[in-house]
Amino acid sequence: MSSHKTFRIKQFLAKKQKQNRPIPQWIWMKTGNKIRYNSKRRHWRRTKLGL
Template sequence: SHKTFRTKRILAKKAKQNRPIPQWIRLRTDNTIKYNAKRRHWRRTKLGL
C-alpha cells in the first residue's frame, strides 16, 4: 500500500526497536536485564498510526 515518508520512517524505527537484547549485554557485571521488556508482537499490539 502507499505510505507517506513520515509513516514509513516511524515503521522503520519501530522495526529496529522490536528486537531481542544482544547476548553480550546479559554477560555484563551486575546485569539485571534478562530480556527486552518492550518487544511488540505485530498481531497482538498495534502501533496506533
C-alpha cells in the same frame, strides 16, 4: 496499512521495526543477568502501534 505511505510513516515503521528485537547477548553478560529480555518487545498481532 496502505501500499502508498508517506515518508514520515515509513520512517516511523522502520524505527519500530528496528526497536523490536531481543537484547544482545553481551548485555546479558555485562549486567550479570539483571536484564534478561527486552521488555519493550512488540508482537505484530497482539499490540498495535496506533497508526
